[in-house]
Amino acid sequence: MNQSVKFWDKIADKYSKQPIVDEASYQKKLQITQEYFKPDMEVLEFGCGTGSTAIIHAPYVKHIKAIDFSSEMIEIAKGKVENRDISNVTFEQLTIEELEVEECSYDAVLGLNILHLLKNKEKIIAKVYKMLKPGGIFVTSTVCLGDKMKWFKIIAPIGKFFGLMPLVKVFTTKELLDSLIDIGFAIDHHWQPSNSQAVFKGLFIVAKKSK
Ligand SMILES: C[S@@+](CC[C@H](N)C(=O)[O-])C[C@H]1O[C@@H](n2cnc3c(N)ncnc32)[C@H](O)[C@@H]1O
Numbered sequence: 523m524n525q526s527v528k529f530w531d532k533i534a535d536k537y538s539k540q541p542i543v544d545e546a547s548y549q550k551k552l553q554i555t556q557e558y559f560k561p562d563m564e565v566l567e568f569g570c571g572t573g574s575t576a577i578i579h580a581p582y583v584k585h586i587k588a589i590d591f592s593s594e595m596i597e598i599a600k601g602k603v604e605n606r607d608i609s610n611v612t613f614e615q616l617t618i619e620e621l622e623v624e625e626c627s628y629d630a631v632l633g634l635n636i637l638h639l640l641k642n643k644e645k646i647i648a649k650v651y652k653m654l655k656p657g658g659i660f661v662t663s664t665v666c667l668g669d670k671m672k673w674f675k676i677i678a679p680i681g682k683f684f685g686l687m688p689l690v691k692v693f694t695t696k697e698l699l700d701s702l703i704d705i706g707f708a709i710d711h712h713w714q715p716s717n718s719q720a721v722f723k724g725l726f727i728v729a730k731k732s733k
Contacts, residue, residue, distance in 0.1 A: 526688040534594035538572040547715040563629035568618040569636030573599025589616040663724035668694035
């Protein structure tokens with residue numbers, strides 16, 4: 523089994539019980555995202571974890587397909603909608619790399635706290651661009667360790683080798699924004715929480731595909 527899948531499977535239960543690190547920033551990101559939503563929107567969330575964000579957004583859109591490669595994360599997510607009146611969220615165990623999707627099929631794609639965990643984020647950004655309808659949005663929150671913690675590049679492979687952390691890629695805010703712009707996205711909104719330990723709280727971006 524892929525070592526990163528193993529890592530996320532192992533910590534899924536603990537992850538689901540952890541309080542949100544910065545509730546105010548999380549709420550602000552939810553609110554900004556919902557300002558873009560419309561009731562007829564088809565949404566994909568990849569790396570959905572235990573599904574909390576998809577469940578919160580569900581009342582504002584038509585349907586959310588939420589995927590994660592960790593079966594343990596997906597099991598917890600499915601448990602959260604069981605016996606509740608939520609019929610427009612579908613959870614599925616799947617990697618974003620393996621997801622088969624038609625061009626121009628989604629109005630919005632969410633990739634929250636995941637781009638820095640991908641082997642090849644450029645490939646996935648291009649995939650997201652293709653699957654979005656013209657004018658569609660890509661909402662991301664990404665830890666850009668390259669801004670202040672370049673040295674993490676040395677630690678990350680060692681931590682992964684010992685199973686202490688998943689695959690973590692180190693890049694700067696500028697590098698991430700450039701990757702989105704190079705593919706064709708326009709940056710509609712970006713915000714970096716500026717309180718303590720801000721680097722771990724994720725650069726929030728809403729990127730738009732041109733019409
Ligand atoms: C840091 S957690 C973020 C979870 C959730 N998006 C959040 O913001 O709380 C990263 C999640 O991405 C999933 N993941 C990592 N790489 C993935 C991939 N290539 N395809 C699908 N899921 C992936 C992990 O299993 C994990 O649940």
